[in-house]
Amino acid sequence: MNKQSIKLSVDAVVFGYEEGNISVLLIKRKYAPYKGKWAIPGGFVLNNESLEEAVERELHEETGIKISYLEQLYTFGNPSRDPRGRVVSIAYFGLVRPNAFQIFASTDAEQAQWFDIKELPELSFDHREILDIAIKRLQGKITYEPIGFELLDKKFPFSDLEKLYTTLLGRDIDRRNFRKKIVGLNVLDELDEKISKGSGRPAILFKFNQKRYFQLKKEGIIFEI
Amino acid sequence: MNKQSIKLSVDAVVFGYEEGNISVLLIKRKYAPYKGKWAIPGGFVLNNESLEEAVERELHEETGIKISYLEQLYTFGNPSRDPRGRVVSIAYFGLVRPNAFQIFASTDAEQAQWFDIKELPELSFDHREILDIAIKRLQGKITYEPIGFELLDKKFPFSDLEKLYTTLLGRDIDRRNFRKKIVGLNVLDELDEKISKGSGRPAILFKFNQKRYFQLKKEGIIFEI
DNA sequence: ACAAAAGTGTTTTCTATACACCCATGG
DNA sequence: CCATGGGTGTATAGAAAACACTTTTGT
Numbered sequence: 134m135n136k137q138s139i140k141l142s143v144d145a146v147v148f149g150y151e152e153g154n155i156s157v158l159l160i161k162r163k164y165a166p167y168k169g170k171w172a173i174p175g176g177f178v179l180n181n182e183s184l185e186e187a188v189e190r191e192l193h194e195e196t197g198i199k200i201s202y203l204e205q206l207y208t209f210g211n212p213s214r215d216p217r218g219r220v221v222s223i224a225y226f227g228l229v230r231p232n233a234f235q236i237f238a239s240t241d242a243e244q245a246q247w248f249d250i251k252e253l254p255e256l257s258f259d260h261r262e263i264l265d266i267a268i269k270r271l272q273g274k275i276t277y278e279p280i281g282f283e284l285l286d287k288k289f290p291f292s293d294l295e296k297l298y299t300t301l302l303g304r305d306i307d308r309r310n311f312r313k314k315i316v317g318l319n320v321l322d323e324l325d326e327k328i329s330k331g332s333g334r335p336a337i338l339f340k341f342n343q344k345r346y347f348q349l350k351k352e353g354i355i356f357e358i
Numbered sequence: 359m360n361k362q363s364i365k366l367s368v369d370a371v372v373f374g375y376e377e378g379n380i381s382v383l384l385i386k387r388k389y390a391p392y393k394g395k396w397a398i399p400g401g402f403v404l405n406n407e408s409l410e411e412a413v414e415r416e417l418h419e420e421t422g423i424k425i426s427y428l429e430q431l432y433t434f435g436n437p438s439r440d441p442r443g444r445v446v447s448i449a450y451f452g453l454v455r456p457n458a459f460q461i462f463a464s465t466d467a468e469q470a471q472w473f474d475i476k477e478l479p480e481l482s483f484d485h486r487e488i489l490d491i492a493i494k495r496l497q498g499k500i501t502y503e504p505i506g507f508e509l510l511d512k513k514f515p516f517s518d519l520e521k522l523y524t525t526l527l528g529r530d531i532d533r534r535n536f537r538k539k540i541v542g543l544n545v546l547d548e549l550d551e552k553i554s555k556g557s558g559r560p561a562i563l564f565k566f567n568q569k570r571y572f573q574l575k576k577e578g579i580i581f582e583i
Numbered sequence: 584a585c586a587a588a589a590g591t592g593t594t595t596t597c598t599a600t601a602c603a604c605c606c607a608t609g610g
Numbered sequence: 611c612c613a614t615g616g617g618t619g620t621a622t623a624g625a626a627a628a629c630a631c632t633t634t635t636g637t
Contacts, residue, residue, distance in 0.1 A: 137402055141364045141446055177362055180444055184435035208433045208448050210409035219405055221366055221448075223433050276580070277502075292589075309591070310627065333588030334634035355501075355580060357626080517616075534618070535600065558615030559607040582599080 142222040143188040144175030144260070145203060146267040147196075148250075149231035150284040153300050155250045155271075156231060157264065160195050160242035166216045167257035169243070173264065175222065176241060188225045196245040197237040203227040206267055214259045224263050226270060228283040275301050276356060279320055279349045282341045290328055290336030291315075298358060306358050314358070320345050367447040368413040369400030369485070370428060371492040372421075373475075374456035375509040378525050380475050380496075381456060382489065385420050385467035391441045392482035394468070398489065400447065401466060413450045420467040423459040427508075428452040432491055439484045449488050451495060453508040500526050501581060504545055504574045507566045515553055515561030516540075523583060531583050539583070545570050 147158040159171045174195040178187040185203065193199050203225040210221040231247050238245040248254065250268060253261075274280055280301070281294055291312060299306055315321060321339040329335040372383040384396045399420040403412040410428065418424050428450035435446040456472050463470040473479065475493060478486075499505055505526070506519050516537060524531055540546060546564040554560040 137365055138405060139364075139366045139403060140362055141366065178364060178435070178446075180363060181437055183437055184433065184446070205433060208409065208430060210403070210448070212406055212408055221403075221409070223435070223446075273578075290589085307627075307629085308589090309629085312590085313592095314626090329635070330588075332586070332636050334590075336589060353498075355582070357580070515616080532600075532602085533616090534602085537617085538619095539599095554608070555615070557609055557613065559617075561616055 139219045139221055141178045142175055142220055143178055143184055143191060144173045144222050144224045144263060145188050145192040145200075145227060146173055146206065146224060146264060147192065147198070147200065147203075147227045147229060148267070148271055148284075149229050149247055150297055150300070151231055153296055155300060156247040157250055157253075157267075158196055158198070158231075158236065159246060159248055159254070159256075160238060161244040161246075162257060163241050163243040170257045171248075171254045172257040173224075173260045174242070174245070175224075184223055185225075188223075194240045195238065195242040197239065198229070198234040200227045200229060206270060207263075209259060209263060211259065222263075224267070226267050228271075228280075230284060230286065272301060272303075275358075277353055279318065279346055279354065279356065282343070282346050285341075288324060288326065288328075288338040288340050290330075290338060292336060294339075302358060311358060314356075318345075318349065318354070320349060364444045364446055366403045367400055367445055368403055368409055368416060369398045369447050369449045369488060370413050370417040370425075370452060371398055371431065371449060371489060372417065372423070372425065372428075372452045372454060373492070373496055373509075374454050374472055375522055375525070376456050378521055380525060381472040382475055382478075382492075383421055383423070383456075383461065384471060384473055384479070384481075385463060386469040386471075387482060388466050388468040395482045396473075396479045397482040398449075398485045399467070399470070400449075403448075409448055410450075413448075419465045420463065421470040422462040422464065423454070425452045425454060431495060432488075434484060434488060436484065447488075449492070451492050453496075453505075455509060455511065497526060500583075502578055504543065504571055504579065504581065507568070507571050510566075513549060513551065513553075513563040513565050515555075515563060517561060519564075527583060536583060539581075543570075543574065543579070545574060 149156045158174065160174050162168055162170055162172050174192050176191040178184060188203055189200065206224040206226040208221065208223045212219055214220065236245045281297055284297060285293055295308060295311055320342055322342050324338045324340060326338045327335040328338055374381045383399065385399045387393055387395055387397050399417050401416040403409060413428055414425065431449040431451040433446065433448045437444055439445065461470045506522055509522060510518055520533060520536055545567055547567050549563045549565060551563045552560040553563055
């Protein structure tokens with residue numbers, strides 16, 4: 134019988150959102166292959182760790198950020214996807230507020246950096262394909278799950294949530310209808326605080342009702358905007 | 359550096375539908391571990407084949423059936439899921455008409471058999487968990503995709519499609535509203551043929567308009583019954 | 584007072600749901 | 611002629627979409 138010599142890796146596609154821009158966290162590879170090229174953070178799975186542990190560890194090692202919830206995206210196994218030999222990679226997917234983390238490169242990464250998803254550099258391996266699938270998933274999620282908790286500040290004006298949705302959907306939405314729908318979900322708590330953005334009427338701040346938010350996620354709302 | 363010694367396998371969860379019953383194809387294991395126990399068909403990935411090739415090959419070897427489209431379900435990587443050592447398994451998912459295939463066990467399988475999903479035997483490894491996730495996916499699919507093409511005969515009366523939906527949803531649906539909705543999707547072509555089921559008015563036969571069907575799948579309709 | 588962003592209701596349209604009787608055939 | 615399953619339309623309620631002016635602040 135042919136001895137199997139397949140290696141297993143994990144990759145973490147981490148999206149951030151800030152003021153109308155969606156970005157993704159990439160690292161510059163320190164070693165060959167693709168030395169000096171940008172790539173999705175990730176690396177080989179160790180013998181005794183779960184896949185989730187592996188992806189969190191690799192992400193932390195290479196970029197300094199620690200995320201406790203990464204969702205499995207897809208497993209990529211094309212035999213020629215890695216020039217070093219057969220490497221099957223399980224890709225994960227996460228959302229964060231970029232400004233809530235300080236990123237710093239280490240181990241296999243020479244550099245770690247946020248890239249706007251509309252201005253991506255050339256990527257290593259089949260990482261462009263992985264990223265494309267992740268972007269599709271991100272845009273798909275919005276229709277069957279509430280989104281925003283992981284991407285917005287703790288306290289935020291309604292307009293931030295609205296801008297997030299217009300950015301992810303790539304089109305304008307009606308402010309009144311949107312507000313009605315979100316309010317109807319009971320997922321936001323209104324605070325006794327306002328924020329002023331220099332000019333214009335100050336906005337009331339909201340926060341997500343965490344319990345209700347995760348309940349909706351679990352139930353899987355269908356949510357057409 | 360610690361040399362990685364993880365093995366990679368694939369598993370194929372194949373669902374069948376026949377006259378109001380959903381079944382799944384299982385094999386009885388010929389070798390240890392779990393010798394003589396039922397399991398989801400699958401096995402190790404070879405060095406030079408893609409994951410899709412591997413899962414189709416294993417399914418064919420163990421059960422005799424050949425399916426060209428299996429969808430990736432999830433990757434299971436719990437370090438203790440296999441008593442032989444670290445085995446990560448990529449599970450796939452497919453739908454067929456059981457009566458369109460003749461099943462016969464071979465290679466690692468002592469027997470291959472359809473089981474009603476309400477009367478499952480004890481399963482090997484973490485296959486019960488895999489199957490539960492697959493069943494959830496099957497039930498979820500129905501709300502965002504048309505379904506039935508792979509599960510019904512080429513030509514079928516409307517009532518067959520209706521019964522499939524009631525079975526998958528686990529509840530009754532309104533015959534008139536259901537028909538309206540399906541007809542509205544333009545996914546069925548009416549044939550000039552009828553079928554009689556012994557007593558009662560003969561039913562007009564339909565077939566799926568394949569082009570339209572796969573177009574809807576791709577677009578991803580949201581389809582509440 | 585004006586510029587800039589936040590906040591708010593009503594009307595219309597569409598979609599989902601509820602609901603019951605007639606039709607065609609076999610025995 | 612009766613038992614059995616197949617086929618059909620309409621009315622109502624609820625949800626989504628379209629739509630524009632007023633409020634509050636900073637300058």
